[in-house]
Amino acid sequence: xxxxxxxxxxxxxxxxxxxxxxxxxxxxxxxxxxxxxxxxxxxxxxxxxxxxxxxxxxxxxxxxxxxxxxxxxxxxxxxxxxxxxxxxxxxxxxxxxxxxxxxxxxxxxxxxxxxxxxxxxxxxxxxxxxxxxxxxxxxxxxxxxxxxxxxxxxxx
Numbered sequence: 001x002x003x004x005x006x007x008x009x010x011x012x013x014x015x016x017x018x019x020x021x022x023x024x025x026x027x028x029x030x031x032x033x034x035x036x037x038x039x040x041x042x043x044x045x046x047x048x049x050x051x052x053x054x055x056x057x058x059x060x061x062x063x064x065x066x067x068x069x070x071x072x073x074x075x076x077x078x079x080x081x082x083x084x085x086x087x088x089x090x091x092x093x094x095x096x097x098x099x100x101x102x103x104x105x106x107x108x109x110x111x112x113x114x115x116x117x118x119x120x121x122x123x124x125x126x127x128x129x130x131x132x133x134x135x136x137x138x139x140x141x142x143x144x145x146x147x148x149x150x151x152x153x154x155x156x
Contacts, residue, residue, distance in 0.1 A: 033141075039137075052096035078140050080141070092121065
């Protein structure tokens, strides 16, 4: 590969990564894109940039996700994460992995499936950033997660 080709490839990757505010080739696990969407659009967007809608399976992941969500007021009142009970009411699974929830941080009284319309999971500011179920078509920011096997590494 010529030096010019390598340079063009590097510039293309940098433009893509930094244009999306991503920290490519870093250990950053979570990212909130500078766009909003419903839960389905959030899933598609995260996948389109080589990530997935966030899967939170322990206290440390939750703390890191909350810290990022709290980092800018524009992420209030809530951000989507990757869980839903769309397959069967009351049984929450992580859409990106198909795994049933084994760890949760529900706000007391949640999930409540308010008016039988809430199937998707969010981190909610007014619930002390605990989890809440919400109507999947609500538009808001969302939390993407770095997928380990898809990190970008440049070796030249």
